[in-house]
Every structure is written in C-alpha cells, then in structure tokens.
Amino acid sequence: MKSGQLVAVFGAYGHTGRFVVAELIARGFVPVPSGRNARALEELAHEHGLQARAASVEDPLSLDGALAGTAAVINCAGPFASTTGPVIEAALRAGIPYLDVAAELEANLDTFAHYRERARDAGALIVPAMAFFGGLGDLLVTTAMGDWTGADEAHIAYALSSWHPTAGTRLSSAVSRERRGKHRLRYSGGQWERRTDQAPTLEWAFPDPVGPRQVIGEFTMADVITVPQHLAIPDVTTYMTTEAVRDVAAPHTPAPTAADQSGRSDQTFLVDAVVRSGGAERRATAGGQDIYAVTAPLVAEALERVLTGRTKTLGVAPAGEIFDAPDFLHALAPHITLDLNPPKRIA
Numbered sequence: 001m002k003s004g005q006l007v008a009v010f011g012a013y014g015h016t017g018r019f020v021v022a023e024l025i026a027r028g029f030v031p032v033p034s035g036r037n038a039r040a041l042e043e044l045a046h047e048h049g050l051q052a053r054a055a056s057v058e059d060p061l062s063l064d065g066a067l068a069g070t071a072a073v074i075n076c077a078g079p080f081a082s083t084t085g086p087v088i089e090a091a092l093r094a095g096i097p098y099l100d101v102a103a104e105l106e107a108n109l110d111t112f113a114h115y116r117e118r119a120r121d122a123g124a125l126i127v128p129a130m131a132f133f134g135g136l137g138d139l140l141v142t143t144a145m146g147d148w149t150g151a152d153e154a155h156i157a158y159a160l161s162s163w164h165p166t167a168g169t170r171l172s173s174a175v176s177r178e179r180r181g182k183h184r185l186r187y188s189g190g191q192w193e194r195r196t197d198q199a200p201t202l203e204w205a206f207p208d209p210v211g212p213r214q215v216i217g218e219f220t221m222a223d224v225i226t227v228p229q230h231l232a233i234p235d236v237t238t239y240m241t242t243e244a245v246r247d248v249a250a251p252h253t254p255a256p257t258a259a260d261q262s263g264r265s266d267q268t269f270l271v272d273a274v275v276r277s278g279g280a281e282r283r284a285t286a287g288g289q290d291i292y293a294v295t296a297p298l299v300a301e302a303l304e305r306v307l308t309g310r311t312k313t314l315g316v317a318p319a320g321e322i323f324d325a326p327d328f329l330h331a332l333a334p335h336i337t338l339d340l341n342p343p344k345r346i347a
Helices: 015-026 038-048 060-067 080-094 105-122 132-145 167-180 223-229 242-249 295-307 325-331
Strands: 006-010 030-035 072-075 098-100 125-127 153-160 184-188 191-195 201-205 212-216 235-241 268-277 280-289 336-345
Touching: 006 015, 006 060, 015 030, 015 038, 015 167, 015 295, 030 038, 060 080, 072 080, 072 295, 080 098, 080 105, 080 167, 098 295, 105 125, 105 167, 105 223, 125 295, 132 153, 132 223, 132 268, 132 280, 132 295, 132 325, 132 336, 153 212, 153 223, 153 242, 184 223, 184 235, 212 242, 223 235, 235 242, 295 325, 325 336
Parallel strands: 006 030, 006 072, 072 098, 098 125, 153 235
Antiparallel strands: 153 268, 184 191, 201 212, 212 235, 268 280, 280 336
C-alpha cells in the first residue's frame, strides 16, 4: 500500500526534515518537500529526484496546494508555535492525517487543547510530538506500565553524551522562553504548575554503561505533556544530564555535524523511563545515536501504522495512546536498543 504514496513533509529542508525525507524514501514513500524557502526546497528535491511544493503558513491556499493528493503530512518546521495550527487546519481541509515532531511545550499543549474534540468529531488523526522528545518517552512509559491502569508517578531521564542544538532547536527554544516568560512548567498532582524557583540538581542512577550521573530535575520536555493525556499518572517528571543542559544553553555550542554516511552525529543517548505504583517499580530504557536522526524512524513508523490502520483511537493522540507501544518500540530496531527490566519492589 505504501509504495509510491505521496507524503507532504513541511519543513523538509531543515536538519530533522532531511532525515525524515530520507527515511520515507527508504520505506517506499514519495516525499513531497514543502516549506517557504523555495531555493532550499529545489535543492533538496533535485538531490532526491522529487517534486517540491513551496508553501507558507501565512498562505492557506499554498498549504492546500502542497497537501493536494497526498496521503498524510508530517510537520518538521519550527517554531511549531507558528506552524502547527495552520498545517493542522490544512490537513483537516484535505482530510488527511497530520503528524509532527514538535518538542515545544506550548505548541503541544495548544494542539491538545484546540484540536482534540474537533479532530475526534471529524474522525481525523493528529499525532503530535512524534519525535525523540515526546514520542519516545511516551512509548517507553506506556510499555513500562504494562497491565497497570494507573501509577503514582512517572520519571523519564535523559543521558545525552552531548547536545549540539540545531538552528531550529535554538529558534523553538527562544519562542518557548518568550511565551513562558520567567516561569518554568512542572506537572504535579494532576495539574500544571508555573514555577519561578530554580530546577533542582540531582543524581540519577542510569543503567549500565552510563551509571550514576548528575541531572537537572524538572527539566520539562514534551513527554510531560503527552504521558498524562492518556495515562492516569498524576506526577510526571523529566530529567536531563547537566552536561547536555550546559551544551544546549551555551550560545556558541556548534550545530551537530555528520559522523557517518547517513548524516548522523556521533552524539549518543540513553532514555530511562521509570513508573512507580505503591511499592512497585517498572522500567523501560532505550539507547541510540543522534536525537535528531532517530526522530525520522519514529515518525515514519508512526506514519506507516496510521496509513495501514494500526491505530487504537481517533482525534489528537500521543504515541502511547494511538499505537501498540511495545510492538512499536521493537519495530524500531536497529535504530534503538531496548531494555525492558522486570518489575521489582522498591523500599
């Protein structure tokens, strides 16, 4: 079914968008590169033998033209605060599924708030944050939950060997900071808190070979938005290794550079998801290379499952709600290594 299917990729010429285009081609899809930079689009299209369609979020007709005849659209264009609404609207007009790779907290909150009921009523599929931040953590937490119907708390800790941010990451972060002001967000007691105190520095015992590392606690990422949308967990917290926080915050940290023929950087990651209920703890861990490159198989696998009907709900839904989470994670080999530890008791 997927052979030759057209898939619009908005923001296709960005760092992550290029990985997504290559992954779609490898899976037998025909990407339709789209975005406002006509020159960058034509260069990318020429490289892969594709037909580009220039479009802008300020011009709904151009978006309609970009999506015409496609089976779905993947939005890779940040800042997502500016692009999610217009591209979702275009997808709804076209009657096709929408997926994005947004890590911006506010953009994802807006998507759930503004489109969940409307998309469900329309029988539409919208999958936000289908990326390293948001999608992967959500799938891990859902898998760790197993047969539990609820838990007391979920923790997702990120160990990055380094974090060389792309220009898109820097721009999206700046937009989020502008919208959030001096506050940081935390999800506790089943609700959002806007806090002005400094996030704590803690130690997290990552599985081998990483081991204990200093992390910034309450370093809130998109997983903290996606997980409570479908799992009964009142406290969800994410953590980031202190070195990675310093990297992404430093203004002169360079962008990622290719270390192999696929374009991946040599940066590695380990994502450790822990859920706790009463005195029991369950864990699921994933490791791999390049947080931007791994987004491509994540969103492409999601696309395949959406287009072949391997979904569990309609409307706006995060990865763990719409897909069979353990099966999805196992399908990502060889892109990630996966370790599902058996349940154990905690003190």
